[in-house]
Amino acid sequence: xxxxxxxxxxxxxxxxxxxxxxxxxxxxxxxxxxxxxxxxxxxxxxxxxxxxxxxxxxxxxxxxxxxxxxxxxxxxxxxxxxxxxxxxxxxxxxxxxxxxxxxxxxxxxxxxxxxxxxxxxxxxxxxxxxxxxxxxxxxxxxxxxxxxxxxxxxxxxxxxxxxxxxxxxx
Numbered sequence: 009x010x011x012x013x014x015x016x017x018x019x020x021x022x023x024x025x026x027x028x029x030x031x032x033x034x035x036x037x038x039x040x041x042x043x044x045x046x047x048x049x050x051x052x053x054x055x056x057x058x059x060x061x062x063x064x065x066x067x068x069x070x071x072x073x074x075x076x077x078x079x080x081x082x083x084x085x086x087x088x089x090x091x092x093x094x095x096x097x098x099x100x101x102x103x104x105x106x107x108x109x110x111x112x113x114x115x116x117x118x119x120x121x122x123x124x125x126x127x128x129x130x131x132x133x134x135x136x137x138x139x140x141x142x143x144x145x146x147x148x149x150x151x152x153x154x155x156x157x158x159x160x161x162x163x164x165x166x167x168x169x170x171x172x173x174x175x176x177x178x
């Protein structure tokens with residue numbers, strides 16, 4: 009097994025900025041308390057491919073509702089690797105919980121962005137059975153799988169990332 013990555017928390021300041029961007033102004037001590045409880049992603053078993061991400065706050069999503077969550081997590085990974093993010097299988101199966109971008113792609117150079125590579129998740133409860141999703145802070149809601157990738161022989165990309173969603177479009 010190759011060891012190619014390391015999960016870390018973003019700084020408290022970066023988390024606070026992301027939290028308030030998602031949920032609006034909040035009392036500093038309350039946000040700091042959420043930050044202290046952030047769990048880094050982990051595999052549940054030795055045979056698990058996915059690293060479970062844990063929600064830092066309680067989440068309730070009625071059918072059709074969407075939420076954006078600051079995870080408080082960033083990831084360093086070796087070049088030529090990518091982290092692909094999916095909803096946890098059980099949540100997708102039971103509730104049709106979906107990531108709004110279908111599959112989240114975290115590139116290795118995102119770690120060096122101005123926002124410290126803070127991973128955000130936007131998800132929607134797409135239940136057509138009237139089921140409400142309720143997650144307590146600290147429950148797994150997404151899984152990330154590291155994948156190695158290649159490039160074409162004639163690739164000459166030399167751009168530098170500074171941001172998240174859509175930051176590499178030209």
